[in-house]
Amino acid sequence: MTEEKHKCENCNEAEFDTPQQLRGHQMKCRPKDNEEERRERVPFGSPEQKLGVKQEPGFHYRVFNDNWRKEPGRVKRAIAAGYEVVNDDLSGMNVGTNDDGSEIKAVLMRIPEEWYKEDRGRKARELDKIDEQIHGGKFDEGLTNTYGSVTIETKVNK
Numbered sequence: 001m002t003e004e005k006h007k008c009e010n011c012n013e014a015e016f017d018t019p020q021q022l023r024g025h026q027m028k029c030r031p032k033d034n035e036e037e038r039r040e041r042v043p044f045g046s047p048e049q050k051l052g053v054k055q056e057p058g059f060h061y062r063v064f065n066d067n068w069r070k071e072p073g074r075v076k077r078a079i080a081a082g083y084e085v086v087n088d089d090l091s092g093m094n095v096g097t098n099d100d101g102s103e104i105k106a107v108l109m110r111i112p113e114e115w116y117k118e119d120r121g122r123k124a125r126e127l128d129k130i131d132e133q134i135h136g137g138k139f140d141e142g143l144t145n146t147y148g149s150v151t152i153e154t155k156v157n158k
Helices: 019-026 074-080 113-136
Strands: 059-066 094-097 103-112
Touching: 059 074, 059 094, 059 113, 074 103, 103 113
Parallel strands: none
Antiparallel strands: 059 103, 094 103
8 A cells, every 4th residue: 555645836846745744845846937926025023014915096095093082083983984994804903002002093094086086185285274374474363274473673783
């Protein structure tokens, strides 16, 4: 009675007597002549998105912090603004701690690109309004986020 040999599915060449030998080989074995099966190698320590997810076209993705004591309710406000939670395996990942030691969780969310651009345009118009008043020297009383004023005194020595 002959024992069944265990053949490597990656290289289709190596045969082993035991499944343990095969697993040891497969940890090092690279597929030959089939580059499509080979994963892209990402060097350890290189910059990468920690909450990377396959992004659908037409959406803008952003990570919001939930349970953040400094700015509570961010996720609820984002939902009210049109964002939706992206259900992926990494959402809810601990990204920090509050002063009291409680966890801050990351929540991956997305909004339609059209809405995102509308929001950005609205924000840019507000900033342009502030800049116009600052450069024109006319500060509206109801305007916030102004930089104040600057005065320069010069002394002439005779």
